[in-house]
Amino acid sequence: MKIDLRSDTVTKPTQAMKDAMMKAELGDDVLGDEPTVQALESLACQLTGKEAAVFVPSGTMGNQIAIAAYTQPGDSVLVEDEAHILYYECGAPAVLNGVTLRSVPSQRGVIDPEILPKRCLTRSDHTPGTTLLCLENTHNRAGGVVTNQEHMMAYRDFADAKGISIHLDGARAFHAAIAQGLTIREVLNPVDSASLCLSKGLCAPVGSVLVGSGELISAARRWRKRLGGGMRQSGILAAAGIVALETMIDxxxxxxxxxxxxxxxxxxxxxxxxxxxxxxxxxxxxxxxxxxxxxxxxxxxxxxxxxxxxxxxxxxxxxxxxxxxxxxxxxxxxxxxxxxxxxx
Ligand SMILES: Cc1ncc(COP(=O)(O)O)c(C=O)c1O
Known part of the structure; x- marks a missing residue:
């Protein structure tokens, strides 16, 4: 009997997902008429309370198109020392977006909010300006550690004081919600955007949704296309994502x-x-x-x-x-x- 505890990415789609995939109504998402992808994106908005959503092939793409949409080349982005964005995404923020990552130490993946002002750079003739804070909740390399709401609100206060945005790598944000007895909407309330993986604990075969403001998501859609992430009859995948959001969270x-x-x-x-x-x-x-x-x-x-x-x-x-x-x-x-x- 094989027991695979390497990652929750190894999960197979459930029978209900396979049934939904077989029956999915399909269109062409790049042409803007994919009904099942649109249904998944609306469901993600309803659940999270964010204005808009875009279905993407992976959590990595969700993070990277968010970073690209928020920043200009040369900007400085704050990110925890061992965050997935810094550790496991092949230097994509530098390669794709020309931004510099300024890493922030933490206690088991949780950043002390007091440190953030010291790591934040004000744009000048010499320094790049900090425009974005990226968080990860739960934190993978720290061992699925939850950042509580008190910390999340303190990050929000910091971001508001500095006029910068917050993106959450929410590959396992549903785990953070369940562990705290909160809804995903509450967990995401302090952040501007989040990339939520459907293909990890929630068992869909492929895909993530990036949620945020209408303005951010339209910029992110352009970045998704630019990176080759525009998909056609992707409703076949989104159908499994809908089952994931409807039945696999609790x-x-x-x-x-x-x-x-x-x-x-x-x-x-x-x-x-x-x-x-x-x-x-x-x-x-x-x-x-x-x-x-x-x-x-x-x-x-x-x-x-x-x-x-x-x-x-x-x-x-x-x-x-x-x-x-x-x-x-x-x-x-x-x-x-x-x-x-x-x-x-
Ligand atoms: C915290 C975190 N963020 C992002 C990702 C990237 O997801 P994907 O493999 O879908 O690109 C992972 C993957 O394991 C992850 O653990």
């Missing part, structure tokens, strides 16, 4: 519960120090090199990521059952004994 609480239980079980084992997960991502500090752990677990068909030389990442999602989680604990227990014997 169940994220199950992933959070399994992740927490798995972490508690692992904390009983020698040689491993798991984080206390807030959502669906567990980070585990290892005494032996993480590569050894990853290989040994893989031999038992339990798959995870070596995120750092001594850190493993396990991600919980719809395609991991309670039974598989129990089996995963057995496998980790067995491997911990084998590694302990090998090092004795």
């Amino acid at each position: 169940r994220l609480a199950d992933d959070h519960a399994l992740c927490r239980w798995f972490g508690e079980e692992l904390s009983k084992l020698p040689g491993l120090t798991p984080s206390t997960p807030e959502t669906n991502i567990l980070m585990v500090q290892t005494q032996a090199p993480a590569s050894l752990w990853q290989e040994a677990l893989c031999q038992h068909d339990l798959h995870c990521f070596e995120i750092d030389p001594y850190r493993l990442r396990f991600v919980f999602h719809n395609d991991v059952s309670c039974g598989q989680t129990e089996r995963a604990v057995e496998i980790v227990t067995h491997v911990s004994q084998t590694l302990a014997t090998a090092s004795a």
Whole structure:
């Protein structure tokens, strides 16, 4: 039995999604008459309270077209040290948009609002001006950590005082909402725009929606086209996205519960120090090199990521059952004994 805890991106579309995809009414989205894409975009607006939305092929494109729409070449963009935009998007803000990223330290992915004014640059004959703050909630590399609303409101106050915009990388913003007992509208209230992934915890096969003001989204549409992200009968994908938004949000609480239980079980084992997960991502500090752990677990068909030389990442999602989680604990227990014997 394969147990795939590498990422929630591995989730397969549900049967309801496949049925909706088969039945989707289709048009041509580049020509502006794709009814199912339009239905998905309206649903995203309704849920988030934002004025407009655009369906994009990936979370990366959602982030990058937002950055492009907000900035001019040479601008400075504030972003947390290990944010996906900085760490995992191949330098796209510099390559595509000519902006400089000014990184901001954090405590487990959460920026202290007091630091922001010190990192913000005022445009002058010498300095680039800061025009945008990018946030990530939940934070991937920090281990699914939630930024609470008090912090989010403090970022808003900072942005308003400086006259800059806030974009949220909301690949897992629904996880942040569920973990705090909030709606997605409440979580997004302090930000101007958000890229929301449908293809991670929500299980759609492909796609994200970028939500924001009408003005931002029309600029983002032009950037999507420029980057080759204009899609034609994309209603076939949007149909799965609609099912994702209608049926897959509340169940994220199950992933959070399994992740927490798995972490508690692992904390009983020698040689491993798991984080206390807030959502669906567990980070585990290892005494032996993480590569050894990853290989040994893989031999038992339990798959995870070596995120750092001594850190493993396990991600919980719809395609991991309670039974598989129990089996995963057995496998980790067995491997911990084998590694302990090998090092004795
Ligand atoms: C926090 C975060 N943002 C953005 C992305 C990018 O999403 P995509 O793989 O759809 O480009 C990911 C992907 O894992 C992510 O974890």
